[in-house]
Amino acid sequence: MAFELPALPYPRAALEPHVSAKTMEFHHSKHHAAYVETLNKLIQGTEFEKMRLEEIVQATAESAAHKKIFNNAGQHWNHSFFWQCMRPSGGGRPDGALGDMIERDLGGFDKFRDKFIETGTGRFGSGWAWLVVEAGKLAVIATPNGEPPMVSGRHALLTCDVWEHAYYLDYQNRREDFIAAFLDHLVNWEFAAERLGLQGEGSYTGAHQYRQGVERFAGSGKVSEAASAARRAFEGPEGDALRSAEEEGRKRSRGEDRRRSAAAGQSGVEGEGSYSAARQYDAGAERHARSGKSGPAAAAAKSALEGPEGAELRRAEQDGKKRSKGENPKLRKR
Numbered sequence: 634m635a636f637e638l639p640a641l642p643y644p645r646a647a648l649e650p651h652v653s654a655k656t657m658e659f660h661h662s663k664h665h666a667a668y669v670e671t672l673n674k675l676i677q678g679t680e681f682e683k684m685r686l687e688e689i690v691q692a693t694a695e696s697a698a699h700k701k702i703f704n705n706a707g708q709h710w711n712h713s714f715f716w717q718c719m720r721p722s723g724g725g726r727p728d729g730a731l732g733d734m735i736e737r738d739l740g741g742f743d744k745f746r747d748k749f750i751e752t753g754t755g756r757f758g759s760g761w762a763w764l765v766v767e768a769g770k771l772a773v774i775a776t777p778n779g780e781p782p783m784v785s786g787r788h789a790l791l792t793c794d795v796w797e798h799a800y801y802l803d804y805q806n807r808r809e810d811f812i813a814a815f816l817d818h819l820v821n822w823e824f825a826a827e828r829l830g831l832q833g834e835g836s837y838t839g840a841h842q843y844r845q846g847v848e849r850f851a852g853s854g855k856v857s858e859a860a861s862a863a864r865r866a867f868e869g870p871e872g873d874a875l876r877s878a879e880e881e882g883r884k885r886s887r888g889e890d891r892r893r894s895a896a897a898g899q900s901g902v903e904g905e906g907s908y909s910a911a912r913q914y915d916a917g918a919e920r921h922a923r924s925g926k927s928g929p930a931a932a933a934a935k936s937a938l939e940g941p942e943g944a945e946l947r948r949a950e951q952d953g954k955k956r957s958k959g960e961n962p963k964l965r966k967r
């Protein structure tokens with residue numbers, strides 16, 4: 634099924650005077666529409682035609698041959714997400730768990746605001762500024778061109794498009810003023826808070842990631858009895874809870890809540906043995922073990938993670954962390 638341009642969640646003029654109806658018209662019905670149209674053309678008759686958008690993004694992220702598909706799929710995902718990040722009379726400080734986490738991880742709202750503006754303004758050329766969850770903590774990052782954070786295993790909460798087409802008609806070269814207006818008047822913090830909640834127990838995302846983590850580990854060639862037991866657990870009665878969470882998430886994402894749809898199935902996977910995979914397996918196994926639905930096999934999976942086999946995963950995680958601190962050119966360029 635071909636992808637469709639999602640309707641804006643508010644009228645075009647709703648974000649004035651901070652973003653004009655003219656900008657919204659071009660940005661949504663020309664730029665975003667063109668990404669969707671190009672994506673549909675590029676995937677027609679290919680292996681990607683039947684995949685979900687997130688799957689296409691992940692499957693093409695590292696492939697030079699599929700660069701065009703990746704760019705257009707990424708831009709479709711990013712823009713669909715971006716429209717949800719704004720609302721009339723938005724902006725200001727979030728409260729609740731998100732406000733607490735900004736305090737804890739980013740040194741408070743004012744520091745977050747400065748960092749977000751600095752990161753978006755400092756992104757040379759085209760790209761996106763994001764508030765993400767990375768290994769359980771909030772972080773402010775920029776990505777180049779059309780790259781969504783899921784490619785590097787991060788969970789997106791909020792984004793601002795810093796391509797020139799997002800602000801040029803209203804702000805000309807003053808990107809900094811556009812980002813400030815976005816933060817002060819437009820941010821939909823309820824959406825960001827909902828995204829934060831989507832990571833929790835029983836969510837589609839959690840269940841999906843757990844399943845992918847287990848499958849990847851089981852297929853990694855490092856499997857022994859305990860990993861197989863984890864796999865069997867997922868296939869057996871204990872897995873039912875996770876599968877029904879996943880199914881429920883899917884149903885919801887098909888139906889009434891578009892925002893969940895934009896969010897559903899954030900898989901955040903990188904290659905075999907990567908930091909992301911290790912972290913997700915770890916998180917999935919722990920979540921399952923703590924869920925109160927654990928049986929002996931889940932306990933075995935947990936102890937596997939704590940034992941020699943887990944050492945493999947922890948090494949991969951450690952290695953990924955090191956790379957993300959500087960040695961990995963792909964991450965460094967952000």
Ligand code: MN3
Binds near residue numbers: 660712798799
């Ligand atoms: Mn744009």
